[in-house]
Amino acid sequence: MIGGTGSGSGEGSPSRRALGDFSADRRVLTLAGMAIVTGTAASGTAWILLTLIGLVTNLVWYGRLDTALTSLAGAAPGPSMVAIPVIGALIVGAMARYGSEKIRGHGIPEAMEAILVGGSRMSPRVAVLKPLSSAVAIGTGGPFGAEGPIIVTGGAVGSLFAQFFHLSAAERKTLLVAGAAAGMTAIFGTPVAAVLLAVEVLLFEWRPRSLVPVTVGAVTAACWRPALFGAGPLFPFADNPVLPWWGLPACALLGVACGLISGGLTRALYALEDGFGRLPLHWMWWPAIGAVVVGLGGLVEPRALGVGYDVIHDLLSGHMLASAVVLILVVKAAIWLAALSSGTSGGVLAPLLILGGAVGWLIGVLLPGAHGFWALIGMAAMLGGTLPAPLTGVVFAVEVTGDVAALAPLLAATVAAYAVTVLLLKRSILTEKIARRGQHVTREYGIDPYDLARVEAVMTRTVETLDADLPLAEALAAIETGAHHAYPVVDGAGRPVGLVSRNDALRWTLEERDGAAEEGTLGERVSDADLAVVHPGDVVSHALDVMLSAGQGRLPVTDPRTGGLVGLLTRKDLLQVRATVVRAEAERRAFYRKGRGERRARMEA
Numbered sequence: 001m002i003g004g005t006g007s008g009s010g011e012g013s014p015s016r017r018a019l020g021d022f023s024a025d026r027r028v029l030t031l032a033g034m035a036i037v038t039g040t041a042a043s044g045t046a047w048i049l050l051t052l053i054g055l056v057t058n059l060v061w062y063g064r065l066d067t068a069l070t071s072l073a074g075a076a077p078g079p080s081m082v083a084i085p086v087i088g089a090l091i092v093g094a095m096a097r098y099g100s101e102k103i104r105g106h107g108i109p110e111a112m113e114a115i116l117v118g119g120s121r122m123s124p125r126v127a128v129l130k131p132l133s134s135a136v137a138i139g140t141g142g143p144f145g146a147e148g149p150i151i152v153t154g155g156a157v158g159s160l161f162a163q164f165f166h167l168s169a170a171e172r173k174t175l176l177v178a179g180a181a182a183g184m185t186a187i188f189g190t191p192v193a194a195v196l197l198a199v200e201v202l203l204f205e206w207r208p209r210s211l212v213p214v215t216v217g218a219v220t221a222a223c224w225r226p227a228l229f230g231a232g233p234l235f236p237f238a239d240n241p242v243l244p245w246w247g248l249p250a251c252a253l254l255g256v257a258c259g260l261i262s263g264g265l266t267r268a269l270y271a272l273e274d275g276f277g278r279l280p281l282h283w284m285w286w287p288a289i290g291a292v293v294v295g296l297g298g299l300v301e302p303r304a305l306g307v308g309y310d311v312i313h314d315l316l317s318g319h320m321l322a323s324a325v326v327l328i329l330v331v332k333a334a335i336w337l338a339a340l341s342s343g344t345s346g347g348v349l350a351p352l353l354i355l356g357g358a359v360g361w362l363i364g365v366l367l368p369g370a371h372g373f374w375a376l377i378g379m380a381a382m383l384g385g386t387l388p389a390p391l392t393g394v395v396f397a398v399e400v401t402g403d404v405a406a407l408a409p410l411l412a413a414t415v416a417a418y419a420v421t422v423l424l425l426k427r428s429i430l431t432e433k434i435a436r437r438g439q440h441v442t443r444e445y446g447i448d449p450y451d452l453a454r455v456e457a458v459m460t461r462t463v464e465t466l467d468a469d470l471p472l473a474e475a476l477a478a479i480e481t482g483a484h485h486a487y488p489v490v491d492g493a494g495r496p497v498g499l500v501s502r503n504d505a506l507r508w509t510l511e512e513r514d515g516a517a518e519e520g521t522l523g524e525r526v527s528d529a530d531l532a533v534v535h536p537g538d539v540v541s542h543a544l545d546v547m548l549s550a551g552q553g554r555l556p557v558t559d560p561r562t563g564g565l566v567g568l569l570t571r572k573d574l575l576q577v578r579a580t581v582v583r584a585e586a587e588r589r590a591f592y593r594k595g596r597g598e599r600r601a602r603m604e605a
Helices: 026-064 077-100 110-118 124-139 147-162 169-188 191-203 208-228 247-277 285-302 309-317 322-341 349-366 372-387 390-401 404-424 431-436 472-481 503-513 522-526 540-550 569-584 596-604
Strands: 486-490 497-500 556-560 565-570
Touching: 026 077, 026 124, 026 147, 026 169, 026 208, 077 124, 077 285, 110 147, 110 169, 110 191, 110 540, 124 147, 147 169, 147 349, 169 208, 169 390, 191 208, 191 390, 191 503, 247 285, 247 322, 247 349, 247 372, 247 404, 309 322, 309 349, 309 372, 309 540, 322 349, 349 372, 372 390, 372 404, 372 540, 390 404, 472 497, 472 503, 472 522, 486 522, 486 565, 497 503, 497 522, 497 556, 503 522, 540 569, 565 569
Parallel strands: none
Antiparallel strands: 486 497, 556 565
């Protein structure tokens, strides 16, 4: 029971904010300033990661001290082609077992899980061990790119920085994602795609509170990138054909093909992961088993090892033979699936670009224009369909190549691939791992229906009340014989002064049996505490906040001018909002189609 004057929302209840399109306040400026620091730190971390990858690659494969990213096409075939990936995998397995298990895999699911259930808190170990383990894994031949590791590492940097300040979990999430977006921007030079990836994959919302700081982080990284990695697109391309009228449908069909392959790759990945899970070995040893497959694949096609940025460049430039593209496609897919399912440290973006580019290149043999154009379309479709993040796929392809003219073909193909994967798969390559850990993730965002409905639309208008001047004994009798669990108590002017429930009545009755007399009025019993109320014009989401803050299962609804009781809002009433949403999704009606019988009757009339 909670009592009070009924004149407002009650002490301790959430304050009413002015209703508007957005809920942002001045703290967004504070977060934006912190995002500059986060973006700078993530950019430096990206440089360190690429430097380490280049150093390990040159040292173990060519025996030289050099930090430049190097293709493994010139690596000498032989036993070392298998031994080097296995040794690297053993080191990664030891790092994961004795350092942090969260460095296993490509890392984005771990970042998503930290956001969803971990209060956006990531450990210093992840920030240190993820780039180190990824550098070892990729440098020793792992078929991954640096973008996945830097996304989780940049996120860890942002999370660690946020943990030094008094921030909410939502604010920590913003800085975590700002670091992730900055890391991706630093590697690829794609700030807009990085922000879209944040929205489509990591933020689980679209609010100024998060969008502004994340954008600041990405733009900060874009400012640092020329000094750290050089200016301009990573894979310059502008060889676009003049498509015939059936060109865009052809792009969509290419997207469908990429979507089907994407679905197959996702299913194969987790089937292999299940296979590793059935091995009678500790997971620390699994990466070494996957590395054997990597090494054998390297003996067939050395260019399938490592980051593969040179392969992406050649696919776009068209300087490849069909037989080489087929070999790259088959070997890269096999070793990527084996390595990633084994739990080593790596990423998914660059391999998806290579696989999609190879598919697009091969299909493009039958289509007009340069092979590189269709390789570009395949890259975006495979990326956007697998994550799935279609807008990210489209904009990423434009930013990484500088090819704005390909927007329409990219959109047609990527959304087609996205449509295929969301229809074929219940979970994506990113969320399946989280689901297997017991967490449900939804990737569909919409306006909260409780922010749309007003209290007056769902409240109970006919309310049985009890007078505050009612003698306590009569009040107890009325409650015991009444049909409701609780009743508002009103004064002579109809203003609520409290709520009384059957539990209150039972307690008072027991007190009377113990010697306390049933004397005084009902109002004297319920006017000691503050009563939380809402008004008819309040949005239901505010009423929910008040209900949770006050611990009341029912809220009196009062006239804001007079304070008089005009209704009661219960938890059952709140379900009406959800019922409206369910009806809007499920009920199908045609408003302009008439049955034959109706048309015949109208004509006869």
